[in-house]
Amino acid sequence: MEIKSAITGLSALANDTRLAAFRLLVQAGPAGMAAGELARRLAVRPNTLTAALTILSHAELVTARRAGRSVIYAARYETMRALLAFMTENCCANSLPDAPGA
Amino acid sequence: MEIKSAITGLSALANDTRLAAFRLLVQAGPAGMAAGELARRLAVRPNTLTAALTILSHAELVTARRAGRSVIYAARYETMRALLAFMTENCCANSLPDAPGA
DNA sequence: TCCATTTTTCGAGAATATATGAAATATTGA
DNA sequence: TCAATATTTCATATATTCTCGAAAAATGGA
Numbered sequence: 313m314e315i316k317s318a319i320t321g322l323s324a325l326a327n328d329t330r331l332a333a334f335r336l337l338v339q340a341g342p343a344g345m346a347a348g349e350l351a352r353r354l355a356v357r358p359n360t361l362t363a364a365l366t367i368l369s370h371a372e373l374v375t376a377r378r379a380g381r382s383v384i385y386a387a388r389y390e391t392m393r394a395l396l397a398f399m400t401e402n403c404c405a406n407s408l409p410d411a412p413g414a
Numbered sequence: 415m416e417i418k419s420a421i422t423g424l425s426a427l428a429n430d431t432r433l434a435a436f437r438l439l440v441q442a443g444p445a446g447m448a449a450g451e452l453a454r455r456l457a458v459r460p461n462t463l464t465a466a467l468t469i470l471s472h473a474e475l476v477t478a479r480r481a482g483r484s485v486i487y488a489a490r491y492e493t494m495r496a497l498l499a500f501m502t503e504n505c506c507a508n509s510l511p512d513a514p515g516a
Numbered sequence: 517t518c519c520a521t522t523t524t525t526c527g528a529g530a531a532t533a534t535a536t537g538a539a540a541t542a543t544t545g546a
Numbered sequence: 547t548c549a550a551t552a553t554t555t556c557a558t559a560t561a562t563t564c565t566c567g568a569a570a571a572a573t574g575g576a
Contacts, residue, residue: 319428325505326424327564331417335505348522360565362524381522381573392506396498403427403437404494429534450552462535464554483543483552 313398317372321395324371329356330364337374337387344386346379415500419474423497426473431458432466439476439489446488448481 313321325331332354337345351361365385368374372391377384427433434456439447453463467487470476474493479486 315430315433319430319433322424322428322433325501326421326428328417328421329564331421331424331505338505346522347524351523357566358523359525359567363564366524378523378572381520383523389506392501396501396506399427399494399498399501403433403440404491404498431534448552449554453553459536460553461537461555465534468554480542480553483550485553 313394315402318395318398318402320371321373321391324367324373327364327367329354329360330368333361333364333385334368334373334387337385338389338392340386342386344375344377344384346382346384348382350385415496417504420497420500420504422473423475423493426469426475429466429469431456431462432470435463435466435487436470436475436489439487440491440494442488444488446477446479446486448484448486450484452487 325334333350336350336353347361347365348358350365351358354361356364365374365376369376369385373388374385375388377386427436435452438452438455449463449467450460452467453460456463458466467476467478471478471487475490476487477490479488
């Protein structure tokens with residue numbers, strides 16, 4: 313993962329609504345969750361949630377698929393895994409395992 | 415780590431200058447690096463770097479100590495470790511190990 | 517087709533973030 | 547004390563982010 317992608321991912325998750333939405337989607341698993349259901353659980357307006365999901369989607373942290381009238385969103389685990397790997401490898405170098413400054 | 419701290423940390427790292435500064439500090443190890451040296455390597459103005467370091471410091475991702483005329487900054491590995499742990503546990507639930515959606 | 521449901525798009529405004537020049541502060545040594 | 551070095555603070559201008567109401571678009575069923 314490149315720095316640019318990492319910052320996009322970090323930015324996407326660095327927001328209450330988006331982080332909460334992503335966590336719910338992770339819990340929901342591959343089956344995902346409808347946008348409306350997400351909005352209800354997070355107590356945010358539909359259009360606000362759409363904005364949040366658009367940003368998460370642009371960061372490739374979620375996918376969207378239509379099912380009837382609903383749009384089902386699901387977490388993209390691979391991207392999250394790549395982001396965590398980047399942070400561990402590039403930001404923690406080989407420092408964290410030994411914890412020299414902890 | 416609480417959600418609030420996680421978002422503070424994610425926000426702090428979600429910026430080119432700050433992420434680059436943090437990476438340099440991680441590479442520098444516990445010895446840290448002077449603000450001026452960081453500014454030179456990152457090719458940013460001193461006051462811009464101060465702003466970046468202030469945000470990282472507020473997120474408890476770096477520490478500062480004065481050494482003569484210089485101020486030495488160092489990465490706080492413990493906070494970074496806690497942030498990664500939070501992201502792994504709370505955002506990836508138990509999903510990532512099995513990679514059901516990858 | 518008509519209507520209800522679900523989600524998205526649009527436009528606007530408030531709030532926040534970012535980078536800057538200039539000035540101020542802290543430290544050292546002559 | 548004075549000057550040089552290193553960093554921070556301040557005020558500001560620009561840019562971006564965030565949320566919202568209203569309207570539009572997509573879908574399914576009567």
